[in-house]
Amino acid sequence: MEKPVPRPNADSAPFWEGCAAHEFRFQRCNSCGKPQFYSRAVCAHCQATDLSWEVAAGEGTVHSVTTVHRGPSVAFKEDSPYQVALVDMDEGFRFMANVRGGEAEIGTPVRVIYEKRGDQTIPQVEIRG
Amino acid sequence: MKKAVVTGSYSTKVGELEGATCMSLHTEAGLGALADAGLAVSEVDGLLCAYSFTEPHLMLASVFAEYVGMKPAYASAVSMGGVTACMLVMQAAALVEAGYCRHVLVVTGDNRLSGMRGNAVQALAEVGNQQYEQPYGMTIPAAYALVAQRYMSEFGVTSEQLAAIAVTMREHAVLNPKAHMKTPFTVDDVMNSRFIATPLHLLDCCLISDGGAAVVVSAADAAADLKKPRIDILGTGQGHTHEYIVAAPSLTDYGCKRSAADALGRAGLKPSDIDVVEIYDSFTITLLAELESMGFFERGEAGAAAAAGDLKIGGKLPCNTHGGLLSYGHSGAAGGMFHVVEAVEQLRGEADGRQVEGAELALVHGDGGILSAHCSVVLGRA
Numbered sequence: 175m176e177k178p179v180p181r182p183n184a185d186s187a188p189f190w191e192g193c194a195a196h197e198f199r200f201q202r203c204n205s206c207g208k209p210q211f212y213s214r215a216v217c218a219h220c221q222a223t224d225l226s227w228e229v230a231a232g233e234g235t236v237h238s239v240t241t242v243h244r245g246p247s248v249a250f251k252e253d254s255p256y257q258v259a260l261v262d263m264d265e266g267f268r269f270m271a272n273v274r275g276g277e278a279e280i281g282t283p284v285r286v287i288y289e290k291r292g293d294q295t296i297p298q299v300e301i302r303g
Numbered sequence: 304m305k306k307a308v309v310t311g312s313y314s315t316k317v318g319e320l321e322g323a324t325c326m327s328l329h330t331e332a333g334l335g336a337l338a339d340a341g342l343a344v345s346e347v348d349g350l351l352c353a354y355s356f357t358e359p360h361l362m363l364a365s366v367f368a369e370y371v372g373m374k375p376a377y378a379s380a381v382s383m384g385g386v387t388a389c390m391l392v393m394q395a396a397a398l399v400e401a402g403y404c405r406h407v408l409v410v411t412g413d414n415r416l417s418g419m420r421g422n423a424v425q426a427l428a429e430v431g432n433q434q435y436e437q438p439y440g441m442t443i444p445a446a447y448a449l450v451a452q453r454y455m456s457e458f459g460v461t462s463e464q465l466a467a468i469a470v471t472m473r474e475h476a477v478l479n480p481k482a483h484m485k486t487p488f489t490v491d492d493v494m495n496s497r498f499i500a501t502p503l504h505l506l507d508c509c510l511i512s513d514g515g516a517a518v519v520v521s522a523a524d525a526a527a528d529l530k531k532p533r534i535d536i537l538g539t540g541q542g543h544t545h546e547y548i549v550a551a552p553s554l555t556d557y558g559c560k561r562s563a564a565d566a567l568g569r570a571g572l573k574p575s576d577i578d579v580v581e582i583y584d585s586f587t588i589t590l591l592a593e594l595e596s597m598g599f600f601e602r603g604e605a606g607a608a609a610a611a612g613d614l615k616i617g618g619k620l621p622c623n624t625h626g627g628l629l630s631y632g633h634s635g636a637a638g639g640m641f642h643v644v645e646a647v648e649q650l651r652g653e654a655d656g657r658q659v660e661g662a663e664l665a666l667v668h669g670d671g672g673i674l675s676a677h678c679s680v681v682l683g684r685a
């Protein structure tokens with residue numbers, strides 16, 4: 175059994191293409207100016223459909239983090255225990271990632287790194303000093 | 304507007320039930336609730352079902368109606384995770400209040416323990432977002448653990464306080480012969496049970512059980528000659544803020560705030576009026592966050608209250624008097640329905656060995672997803 179590989183769709187293809195190029199893309203609404211993650215066809219703040227893509231600097235802070243001892247499937251057994259974090263990016267949106275190369279806690283500064291996953295590339299985070 | 308009342312309730316055994324199927328549990332629960340109300344199948348004009356993991360079907364209400372030989376005038380199935388049972392009660396109340404139905408059977412059940420052979424955890428993890436959560440090995444306990452970590456950091460809740468919630472649920476289950484798990488344990492036992500996702504230990508997590516439960520919701524004027532004391536549905540409400548934890552607007556404030564405010568407001572009541580609460584407890588943190596969000600305790604105080612025994616039968620706010628999802632049992636949508644059935648039994652004075660003396664008003668609450676979708680129901684003895 176393999177770990178899940180994200181399946182891009184029309185909403186998310188630009189994001190995953192960005193990841194393949196080691197570029198963290200996110201949407202900003204041209205009407206209300208707010209950023210959003212994950213990408214979609216509409217601004218979840220004001221329902222405008224005029225959205226632009228921007229590239230994040232790739233730095234953020236851990237909003238919450240847990241160390242998972244029992245994963246969802248045998249595919250995660252070799253990683254266990256592993257950390258799952260919600261990361262607040264400096265640009266003002268949140269995403270989920272595993273913490274690589276160390277143990278994070280709430281408030282830990284992190285930076286985005288990239289990992290191959292099947293035919294896709296997924297963003298992860300590592301602790302920045 | 305016609306008033307909606309609960310006229311029948313029933314729950315099957317819970318635990319590992321040899322030979323049980325989704326439909327057999329639906330049938331026992333549904334017919335049991337009708338017998339409790341003194342109604343025949345032919346008198347039911349509304350049927351509401353939830354969903355099944357072991358016998359999934361697009362149209363579960365039609366499947367059950369056919370199976371049991373029911374031809375209702377209104378049927379629907381709702382799939383909203385753990386909040387479904389309370390939502391179905393709210394929908395049933397709306398149907399009888401609007402005059403579309405006189406007796407609505409609300410029935411749930413699944414053989415989630417024996418029918419899934421240990422695959423429940425993996426199957427449940429697939430409700431996470433396919434692109435933005437599942438690749439990271441997020442599980443349902445991990446998502447609630449993210450809530451717990453944030454809650455602990457913001458409000459000083461401790462692991463011992465969460466453990467005290469699990470201990471209280473187990474103490475209630477010990478008083479309930481039907482409960483799935485009845486072996487007593489201590490705060491230390493919870494703390495020493497293995498980590499599932501920090502800070503949640505095994506004993507901070509709910510059970511996986513086979514079981515079914517049902518209630519009958521009737522129009523008050525159709526309930527005059529029923530066998531049991533009727534229970535009034537005094538107010539209902541919902542609150543929705545997100546689906547995926549990655550997109551939750553807050554890790555400490557949830558839709559239960561709105562659902563409880565609406566339900567209590569429609570009943571003309573406030574939290575301090577309620578005698579007994581039956582609140583969704585998929586994890587210890589779920590119950591704690593909901594008790595505070597709904598206004599039963601101030602921020603950061605529910606944990607200390609649990610440790611002080613306030614949630615026990617005989618305490619200030621008896622909570623999950625059947626033992627909850629943590630110790631009574633959790634059978635998918637029926638897990639939430641167990642809370643409804645327990646509230647009915649408490650208000651009727653039928654909760655032998657675990658009765659809250661003088662219980663006249665109860666609040667039942669369900670949550671689905673990761674504290675995503677909420678529904679509160681206020682019940683009162685007529």
Ligand SMILES: [Zn+2]
Nearest residue numbers: 203206217220
């Ligand atoms: Zn906008």
